[in-house]
Amino acid sequence: MPVAVSITDEILALKRERNAIILAHHYQESEIQELADAIGDSLELARKAQKFEGEVIAFCGVWFMAETAKVLNPERVVVVPDKDAGCSLVDSCPADQVRAFRKKNPDHAIVSYINTSVEVKAESDIICTSRNAVDVVNSIPAEQPVLFLPDVNLGNWVKKQTGRENMKIWQGACIVHATFLARKVVEARARYPEAVIAAHPECPSDVLRMADFIGSTSAIINWCATAPSDDVIVMTESGVAHSLRKVAPGKRFHFVPNENCNCSECPYMKMNSLEKLADSLRTLEPRVELSAELMERARLPIERMLALK
Ligand code: 13P
Ligand code: SF4
Numbered sequence: 001m002p003v004a005v006s007i008t009d010e011i012l013a014l015k016r017e018r019n020a021i022i023l024a025h026h027y028q029e030s031e032i033q034e035l036a037d038a039i040g041d042s043l044e045l046a047r048k049a050q051k052f053e054g055e056v057i058a059f060c061g062v063w064f065m066a067e068t069a070k071v072l073n074p075e076r077v078v079v080v081p082d083k084d085a086g087c088s089l090v091d092s093c094p095a096d097q098v099r100a101f102r103k104k105n106p107d108h109a110i111v112s113y114i115n116t117s118v119e120v121k122a123e124s125d126i127i128c129t130s131r132n133a134v135d136v137v138n139s140i141p142a143e144q145p146v147l148f149l150p151d152v153n154l155g156n157w158v159k160k161q162t163g164r165e166n167m168k169i170w171q172g173a174c175i176v177h178a179t180f181l182a183r184k185v186v187e188a189r190a191r192y193p194e195a196v197i198a199a200h201p202e203c204p205s206d207v208l209r210m211a212d213f214i215g216s217t218s219a220i221i222n223w224c225a226t227a228p229s230d231d232v233i234v235m236t237e238s239g240v241a242h243s244l245r246k247v248a249p250g251k252r253f254h255f256v257p258n259e260n261c262n263c264s265e266c267p268y269m270k271m272n273s274l275e276k277l278a279d280s281l282r283t284l285e286p287r288v289e290l291s292a293e294l295m296e297r298a299r300l301p302i303e304r305m306l307a308l309k
Helices: 007-018 030-035 042-051 063-072 095-104 118-122 133-138 152-162 182-191 217-225 238-247 274-283 292-307
Strands: 020-025 038-040 056-060 077-079 109-113 126-128 146-149 167-169 196-199 231-235 252-255
Touching (some): 007 020, 007 030, 007 274, 020 042, 042 056, 063 118, 095 109, 126 292, 182 231, 196 217, 217 231, 231 238, 238 252
Parallel strands (some): 109 146, 196 231
16 A cells, blocks of 8 residues: 655655755745745845755745745746735836836935835845845935835835935835734733734834834844743734744744734735645746846846845
């Protein structure tokens, strides 16, 4: 009788066969994170992709992250388990509108959040992530006007941190973080009066005002490990609970549901599954395919960001 092979064994065997690496964002399902060679925030995963020397990257995250990995690895195959794993921020910022802005405002430096399409990256001067957005904006000469795109909440927070007046901000938003309500954070704090609050900068400003710490997904996880309370209210996608349980097993983490779905999950990130990951390693589809010319134009602003410490 044939011995049943588990899906995880199958993925590990396919990974060896394909000389592949599995990269997973913190918002992926726990079972995917358990199998990954690296888990990280957008910046860490872009750096991992930059250093990769094998043949296939299986990117368990959303499409724009995989596009970034492809731009940094034009000769390698990059697959995403589900081709529909998108992002509301990408959808909020069409490349033709960015081109039109550039035409009208040639003096502006365009700083694009990594949560943009590769076409928008190709129109940008420099890319940033939530982890380095303040440093990236500070790297632009003070007298040069800036367009920050597309996340309005991250943009407003960066503007406040840098004190930069000459910065225009696109009006895009994340369907998960932008729908967290300050009222629900107040309710959570009443339930856990000793709790401290960590928040992702894509949250609205009234939520950020209540936070003891603001940072990227990995920065939140690192801060929580030594947070000055055993109760932490965590204002980001609940996939980070996987690493939080590992770095701080004695602490209690409380996630606040957003107004739309009464959960704190990204529907795009959750499209990936072990079954789809196995399929993508077997068939090498869905695969990111981009023209050499587009990758060339998008690489410069990404590399400018990666060159910053
Ligand atoms: P990080 O760069 O903090 O991982 O954020 C990515 C993201 O999509 C947040 O919603
Ligand atoms: Fe995009 Fe928001 Fe999902 Fe992050 S959590 S991938 S910003 S929709």
